[in-house]
Amino acid sequence: MPAPTDRRVVITGLGIVSPLGNDLGAFWSALVGGRSGVEPLVNLPALDGKVTYGGECRQFAGEIDNFGELEKELKKSIRKALKMMCRESMMAVAASQHAIVDAGFGAASMEPERSGVVFGSDYMLSPPEDFISAMKKAGIGAGGFEYGKWGTDGLRDMNPLWMLSYLPNMPGSHVAIFNDLQGPNNSLTMREASGLMAIREAAQTIARGHADRMIAGATGTRIHSFKTVHATQSEQLANPELPPHEASRPFDANRTGMVVGEGAGAVLLEEYEAAKARGAKIYGELLSTGSSAVADPNLKAGRQVALANAARAALNAAKLSPQQLGHISAHAMGTRAGDVEEAAALRDVLGERMQEVPVVAAKSFFGNLGAGGGVVETIASLLALREGMLFPTLNFSTPDPECPVRASGGADLAAGSSFLKLSVTPQGQAAALLVATV
Numbered sequence: 001m002p003a004p005t006d007r008r009v010v011i012t013g014l015g016i017v018s019p020l021g022n023d024l025g026a027f028w029s030a031l032v033g034g035r036s037g038v039e040p041l042v043n044l045p046a047l048d049g050k051v052t053y054g055g056e057c058r059q060f061a062g063e064i065d066n067f068g069e070l071e072k073e074l075k076k077s078i079r080k081a082l083k084m085m086c087r088e089s090m091m092a093v094a095a096s097q098h099a100i101v102d103a104g105f106g107a108a109s110m111e112p113e114r115s116g117v118v119f120g121s122d123y124m125l126s127p128p129e130d131f132i133s134a135m136k137k138a139g140i141g142a143g144g145f146e147y148g149k150w151g152t153d154g155l156r157d158m159n160p161l162w163m164l165s166y167l168p169n170m171p172g173s174h175v176a177i178f179n180d181l182q183g184p185n186n187s188l189t190m191r192e193a194s195g196l197m198a199i200r201e202a203a204q205t206i207a208r209g210h211a212d213r214m215i216a217g218a219t220g221t222r223i224h225s226f227k228t229v230h231a232t233q234s235e236q237l238a239n240p241e242l243p244p245h246e247a248s249r250p251f252d253a254n255r256t257g258m259v260v261g262e263g264a265g266a267v268l269l270e271e272y273e274a275a276k277a278r279g280a281k282i283y284g285e286l287l288s289t290g291s292s293a294v295a296d297p298n299l300k301a302g303r304q305v306a307l308a309n310a311a312r313a314a315l316n317a318a319k320l321s322p323q324q325l326g327h328i329s330a331h332a333m334g335t336r337a338g339d340v341e342e343a344a345a346l347r348d349v350l351g352e353r354m355q356e357v358p359v360v361a362a363k364s365f366f367g368n369l370g371a372g373g374g375v376v377e378t379i380a381s382l383l384a385l386r387e388g389m390l391f392p393t394l395n396f397s398t399p400d401p402e403c404p405v406r407a408s409g410g411a412d413l414a415a416g417s418s419f420l421k422l423s424v425t426p427q428g429q430a431a432a433l434l435v436a437t438v
Contacts, residue, residue: 009203010438012280013103013268014379015068015095015217019055019261019366022066022094024102028383030365031391036245037366038259044223050232053244054223055261055366062090068098069106077178084164085174088124091264091372092171092219093178099215100179103268104280109180116183116211118202119172119266120194120218122371126166127225133157171219175266183211192331194218195265195374196423196431200289202269212274217266220370227370228260235426236335246395250332250361251339251407253400258333259367265375267382272438282438283382287418288317290432301428303338307331307345310432311420315349318434322353326416326436327390329381330405331423332361333368342422343403358414359405360384364394374423378433384415385437 016022019037020030030037037055046052060066064079078093085093096117100106138154139146164170169187176185184205188194195218202216222231231237236257238247249255275282290313294302315322331342347354362377369376384390393407418436 007207007209008272009206009269009286010272010275011267011283011286011382011435012270012275013099014283014382015098015102015266016263016376016379017057017060017091017095018263018376019057021059022098024383028387031380032389034392034394036394038244038247040244041223044225044228047228047232050240051228051237051260052240053247054259055263055369056223057091057262060091060094062087067094069101070097071107074178081174084161085170086124086165088121088219088221088264089165089171089174092119092121092217092266093174095217095219095264095266096175096215099217099266099268104278110213112180112182114183114212115181115214116185116205117172117176117181117215118186118188118198118205119175119216120188120190120198120371121168121171122191122194122220122227123189124166124168125224125226126162130159130162175215181215184214190429191371191425191427192368192373193423193425193429193431194220194371195378196421196433197291199267199269199286199375199378199433200291200431203286203289206269206271213268213270215266216269217264218371218375219264220372221262222260222368222370223262231260238334248334248364248367249395250330250334250364250393251343251400251403251405252396253398255334255336255339257335261367261369263366263369263372263376265372265379267375267379284385284435285438287320287434287436288314289434290314290317291430293429295428301426303424303428303430304341304345306428306430307342307422307424308348310430311345311349311422314420314432314434320418320434322350322357324418325357325420326418327358327360327381327384327408329377329419329421330359330361332363334363340402342424343405346405355404355406357406358390358408359393360390360408361393364396374421374431378421381419381421382435385417385419385435388415389413390415
């Protein structure tokens, strides 16, 4: 990570919307208590024989009270803007506001020109119900769609703000507007790598002196009318007949696929001297990052190579040896091929040390949160550093010889003083973060 001004970047605020709750205390309690957030679906009809459970954020209803402690005018602004937000944008704003308050900026504003935001997301899709009334006006259900009526009658029934709800730059835009962040602003749509890549870009922005603090995060979902169907067509999904709490089984020999989920996470990154001067609590220092995209001419992803490249780049940039690494927060999707590729990448980078470094798999608690997963999982490891102990990897009972990782369990709870976080997309885009205590 280039840092010509030698500015250190630390993490001073955390915010989540997750299947384990929206409060950091409740989130950590569920992790160390081994309580899964995977339940039978209630917010989306089950796809019989394909998807019957998932990691839903049941405590998040999109109501203003879900956005945390807000000043009166800010609460008014967010409530007014809710009609322009889809669920993913709402989760993004809520996670960001939680992180801002956690960092100590709830009542005190950040210096606008020196503060910015980078936010990641999945592609955003409208649910079918957004179109039903308008489609009926154009003849659907009464003899067939009449194109001539769509422009005259159908569109009149469409919400005029409809498109604003689903633009992938809206999460970052909302966060910047609500908090008067006038500095650098960007939006990334890189599937599961979005969160770590957003943190990477935000950290580089601070390191090169273009900002003093940045909100970085991501929001995503695989629980959606269309996205869940897409997942059934392109991903290996867990056996729908399994008990929900036992379905997400990263690295276990009996894993059957990923579990769908939803969520958002945000962190407040800050220049170290500025954070120290204001007496901020510091969860950890972002030592370095890595990124790699690998695919062959036929667009077949090279995820093992991409993960190894990203992890090695982060370790080399931080001048940290594998022997100094406290633990690894794995991508750990729970698919047959994906977990084998990740284990092979770790072996390539860590060598024999791979057998010694504890590996945690937060997805075992809530499944794949799409773009939001990487940040939520990073926050889980930041809390582990703070508490000095790891949480277990749920449902890991039968080691897989093809995945010889040291999965965290009841007898392996030391967090160490640093961690490596990995994320990768099915298309071969990988990202890595290296974080350590200060």
